Amino acid sequence: MERPEWLRVPAEDLAKHAPFTLRIVPSADALYDDFAGAMHDEIASAGDEGRDLAVIVPLGPRNHFPRLAERINSERLSLRHVTFFGMDNWLDWQGRLLPMESASNLEGMFHRIFLDLVDAELRPDASNVVFPSPDDLGRPAREIARRGGVATTYGGIGFEGHIAFNDPPNSRLTRVSLQQFRESDTRILSLAPGTIISTAHRGFGGDVFSVPPMAVTLGMRQLLAAKRIRLYLEGGAWKQTILRELVFSEPTVDYPVTLVRDHPDVEVVVDAESAQPPLAAS
DSSP: OOOOHHHTTTTTGGGOSSSEEEEEEHHHHHHHHHHHHHHHHHHHHHHHOOOOEEEEEEESSTHHHHHHHHHHHHOOOOOOTEEEOOOOOOOTSSOOOOOOSEEEESHHHHHHTTGGGSSSSSSOOOOGGGGTTTOOOHHHHHHHHTTOSEEEEOOOOOOOOTTTTBOOOOTTTTTOOHHHTTOSSSSEEEEOOOHHHHHHHSSSSTTTGGGEEEEEEOOOHEEEEEEEEEEEEEOGGHHHHHHHHHHHHHOOTGGGGGGGSSSEEEEEEETTTTTTTOOGGO
């Protein structure tokens, strides 16, 4: 099937073409409930079995976190056995972390919209919240190894196909092979223009100058090494094409998320609007 054809595939037919589990839920609200439920069940199961748990989490999507906090508090579910690895963080134009209170500091956001909402006695130890930092790029890999690996990578997908801030790496002056990209490690990078534009559209009223221009991100090595990958995709028309790239395209650095196609345990959850065929293909 050629690209113009798969851009027209109806939403209800996507799952039979996908090399992974694909579920379509009715709305973005249902997607956030699903996301919160998946994280809750994994945390509770590990706690019941007396297991430590390490997970990689995104701050986009993020609306599931307050729901998860509410459920944790109501059930008195301890997070003392859980390590949360943040996928990435924004940096200023000089490659430095923004203040924790900044709206664009993702570690600070993780505290504000999740951990600070969890009752104090249920929160994880501070050492079990690990975000990448330009001051010690090797720390996430060391902490992951010390915990025996990551159970689940939870994430979203950017409209250009980035997962965490792993934007497409190639330009007219740079070539990165598929294998090199698959083995990419935690690093500092300038963000692709498309990532800045889409972020400005969704969170800053279109003001691209309010979006930090650099980031630090876990590499594909860390994301792909988890036992399970669970991706949640919402955003309507912004995400309709990248969903089909993920379903139909072979792995390519042009759409970084396609590298998950080779992973043995992947599930993608998408809301109904984002699963529709792109309007340009109609």
